[in-house]
Amino acid sequence: MTKAEIVNEVAKATGIEKVTVQTVVEATMESIKGSLIKGEPVYLRGFGSFIIKHRAQKAARNITKMTTMTIPAHDIPAFKPAKSFMGAVKGEVEE
Secondary structure (H helix, E strand, C coil): CCHHHHHHHHHHHHCCCHHHHHHHHHHHHHHHHHHHHCCCCEEECCCEEEEEEEECCEEEEECCCCEEEEECCEEEEEEEECHHHHHHHHCCCCC
16 A cells, blocks of 8 residues: 555545645654654554664675675664554454
8 A cells, every 4th residue: 555545545534635634644754754763662552663673783795795794783663563453464353
């Protein structure tokens, strides 16, 4: 599903104009990105968490040149789905 499809779905479900929905979706995504850039995780209850994961420095090999290189430590954004969301995707019924 693309961002445009999300905008269409939300506009249909709520009856709000697509332009307004697109503005809200864009603002939501910018807010999430801004929080992650600051190093703050974003928790959406029942959906999941957007977090920053730290990757340690490691050695890697370039097999075409037969050399070893060092990949520096870095942070990457990640998404961890909520248990209820994972259960729904797996087809488990909640009671």
